[in-house]
Amino acid sequence: MKWAGAGIKRELQTSTNKLQTLNPTAQHIWSLLEAVSDPEIPVLSVLDLGVVRDVQVQDDGRIDIAITPTYSGCPAMDVIAMDIRLKLIEKGYRNVQVRQQLSPAWTTDWMTESGKQKLRAFGIAPPNPKQQFCATDMFQEETVQCPRCDSWHTELISQFASTACKSMYRCHDCKEAFDHFKCH
Amino acid sequence: MNKELFEYTLHLADNALILGQRNAEWCGHGPALEQDIALTNISLDLIGQARLLYQYAADQYNAMDVGGQAAVAALLPKPWKEFNRALQEDDLAYLREERQFRNLLITELPKGDWAMTILRQFFFSAFQYLQYQQLQQSSDATLAAIADKSLKETAYHLRWSGEWVIRLGDGTAESRRRIEAALADLWMFTGEAFVPAAFETGIAPDPAALRSAWDERIGSVFAEATLDVPATGTWSQGGGKRGVHTEHLGYLLAEMQVLQRTYPNMTW
Numbered sequence: 515m516k517w518a519g520a521g522i523k524r525e526l527q528t529s530t531n532k533l534q535t536l537n538p539t540a541q542h543i544w545s546l547l548e549a550v551s552d553p554e555i556p557v558l559s560v561l562d563l564g565v566v567r568d569v570q571v572q573d574d575g576r577i578d579i580a581i582t583p584t585y586s587g588c589p590a591m592d593v594i595a596m597d598i599r600l601k602l603i604e605k606g607y608r609n610v611q612v613r614q615q616l617s618p619a620w621t622t623d624w625m626t627e628s629g630k631q632k633l634r635a636f637g638i639a640p641p642n643p644k645q646q647f648c649a650t651d652m653f654q655e656e657t658v659q660c661p662r663c664d665s666w667h668t669e670l671i672s673q674f675a676s677t678a679c680k681s682m683y684r685c686h687d688c689k690e691a692f693d694h695f696k697c698h
Numbered sequence: 699m700n701k702e703l704f705e706y707t708l709h710l711a712d713n714a715l716i717l718g719q720r721n722a723e724w725c726g727h728g729p730a731l732e733q734d735i736a737l738t739n740i741s742l743d744l745i746g747q748a749r750l751l752y753q754y755a756a757d758q759y760n761a762m763d764v765g766g767q768a769a770v771a772a773l774l775p776k777p778w779k780e781f782n783r784a785l786q787e788d789d790l791a792y793l794r795e796e797r798q799f800r801n802l803l804i805t806e807l808p809k810g811d812w813a814m815t816i817l818r819q820f821f822f823s824a825f826q827y828l829q830y831q832q833l834q835q836s837s838d839a840t841l842a843a844i845a846d847k848s849l850k851e852t853a854y855h856l857r858w859s860g861e862w863v864i865r866l867g868d869g870t871a872e873s874r875r876r877i878e879a880a881l882a883d884l885w886m887f888t889g890e891a892f893v894p895a896a897f898e899t900g901i902a903p904d905p906a907a908l909r910s911a912w913d914e915r916i917g918s919v920f921a922e923a924t925l926d927v928p929a930t931g932t933w934s935q936g937g938g939k940r941g942v943h944t945e946h947l948g949y950l951l952a953e954m955q956v957l958q959r960t961y962p963n964m965t966w
Contacts, residue, residue, distance in 0.1 A: 586848055587746020616750070617843035619850065650827065650853050652861045652919065672732035673858050674739040678851075682732065698850050 539571045543579075543602065550601050553593045554677050557636040560594055564624025567615050577607055580615040584698070585678040622698050634661045639683065639694040658694045660685035701769045703838065704758050705800060705897035708773060708790065709939060710829075710841075711751035712801035715791055716947070717822060718744030719954050723809050736858055740819070743851040750844045752787035760784045773798050781963045792958035796941075796948050800895075803938040804887040806947040813866050813876035817884055820859035824915045825891045825908065827852045832903030841901065860919045867923025881925065889934025897939075 547566055552558045560566050560581070568580040579598060583591045595612040602610045622641035630640035639661045655670045665687035673696070675682040681696040721741040728734025759767065759774075775793030778785065804822060809815050830852055833845035866877040892909045894902075913930060920927050937943065958964065 583746075583847070585743060585746060585851060586750055586844075587742035587744070589742075616847045617839075619843075619847045650856050650860075652857055652864060652922070672736055673854060674732070674736035676735070678739050678742055 537571060539577075540569050543569045543571070543577060543607070546601055546605055547579075547598065550594070550597050553590045553597070555633070555636070555638065557632045558629050560598065562626045562629025562632060564626065564629075565591075565594065565620060566598075574609075576609040576611065577602065579610065579612045581612060582615050582618075582620045584620050588678055590677075620698070622695065625695075633695055637661050637692060638680070639692060641695045641697050656694075656697070658683050660688060660690070661692055662690050663688040700758065700762060700766050702897040702900045702902075704755055704770050705773060706900075706902050707751055707755040707758065707841070709800035709895070709897065711748045711755060711790070712799045713805050713822075713826070714744040714751065715748035716799070716801045716950065717805040717819075718742075718748060719950060720805065720807075720809050721815065721819070724815065729812055737815070740855050740858070743848075743855070747844065747848045747851070748791065749787055750847070752790045754840050754844065755790055756785040756787055777962050788958065792955045793962075796943055796951055798941060799938075799943065799947060799951075800897075800941065801938050801947075802887075802890050803935055803944055804884065804890065806938070806944060806950060807884070807887065808946055810880065810883075811876055813873070813880040814883065816859055816862040816866060817877060817880045819855060820863050820919070821884065821888050821916070823852055823856040823859055824912055827856050828908040828911050829903065829905070832908070836901060836903075838901045856915075863919055863925075864923040867920070867925040877923075877925065881928065885928045886933065887935050889932075890936045890938060893934070893936060893939075895939035 544561070544566075547561055547569075548559050550560045552560060552563055555563075563584070565581045565584060566579065567582050568578070570578040572578065581591070581594060581598070591614070595614075598612050599610050625641065633640040639658045642656060642658070657666055658668050658670075659666055660668050660683075663685060665685055667686040668683045669686065671682040671684050671691065673681045675693050679695055679698065680693045682691060683694050684691045718741040721737050721744070724734060724737045725741075726734065728737055759770065762770070773794070774785070775789050775795075775798075778789045778793055781789075802822075804818055807814075807818065810818075827849065830845040830849040833841050834849065836842040836845070863877065866873040868874075892905045892912070894905055898905060913927075917927055
């Protein structure tokens with residue numbers, strides 16, 4: 515069976531070994547989560563985003579899911595927890611618990627490659643693969659590629675944008691302003 | 699020991715909540731759309747951190763035995779007992795009184811002009827960054843996890859506010875005049891963070907030990923901003939950690955808490 519979450523086998527930090535020995539129910543849950551999208555960036559699933567850290571099926575049938583917040587104040591987290599529960603209820607899983615796991619802290623490194631491609635297609639520049647500017651040095655600008663015209667001739671407008679996870683850039687070639695999913 | 703941890707958790711939460719609330723006053727009033735959004739994003743981060751911390755404080759309280767709960771009774775909101783349920787994060791944020799808050803005075807001062815808001819944020823973020831760095835190593839797993847999570851956000855706050863300090867200090871005559879005025883008003887509130895409170899003895903990192911790293915950060919940004927660092931070791935305001943606040947906190951709480959006080963234990 516090819517299940518939708520196969521990609522996370524490589525990309526999720528929770529050990530590869532564990533995924534291979536997952537019982538069929540847990541595998542099925544992972545594949546269902548592929549259909550739960552981020553409420554603020556609907557092209558991304560919660561798996562693309564890397565916020566689902568663990569799925570456990572208990573002996574009594576209870577499903578425990580651990581999610582990690584992207585940002586402490588991210589208002590999407592409550593909605594994501596509810597959407598996960600609703601999706602699983604819809605598929606017949608009644609006893610579902612979604613808990614928040616803070617550590618290790620979420621990082622854009624956990625975003626899947628396919629998630630980054632979806633972001634770009636949606637018009638948001640994905641986080642660069644190699645993080646360089648999470649430090650506290652002032653006036654450092656990350657080179658970000660315009661998701662519309664692929665130009666590298668872009669400029670940071672603001673480190674903060676429409677949601678906590680994004681910054682704002684401007685492209686000097688196609689003149690469009692665009693969001694960048696900033697490194698974290 | 700439990701009492702100290704509880705009070706310390708409240709102190710961290712109160713710092714984040716009160717500054718978050720203050721900055722939120724800029725919502726719709728920022729000097730440019732991007733900066734309006736930046737400040738409200740910073741508010742959102744701070745209030746998110748406060749939520750995690752208040753929930754942790756509530757969990758601590760709910761797990762205490764009768765003796766432990768009695769020892770921290772003075773820090774709890776009054777009307778909450780009548781709700782006949784476990785303590786929750788919202789009770790701690792919305793129903794405690796002024797004297798029960800443990801935030802640093804600098805977080806509650808009025809937002810002032812842009813220079814005042816920027817400089818306060820820079821002073822606070824420079825401190826909070828060091829504090830969270832230390833807390834990452836804490837033997838208290840929850841505080842360590844919250845610090846780990848929050849530190850990256852604080853790094854963005856520190857960069858953003860630091861860059862603005864440089865712009866204002868090394869900007870126009872008017873921007874310089876304003877940030878110098880803000881500095882004159884704020885400096886006496888910067889020392890409080892480094893004087894350990896009674897609850898900063900157990901799990902908390904010694905704030906006095908953070909001073910030299912903080913001085914260094916301020917010094918390097920001020921040098922680029924062509925601003926002079928005022929003399930350290932001068933007299934400093936204090937009292938916030940003991941619940942003795944400026945006249946400004948009461949007004950802030952009145953606005954922030956009015957709904958929960960009017961309709962206690964309300965749910966949406």
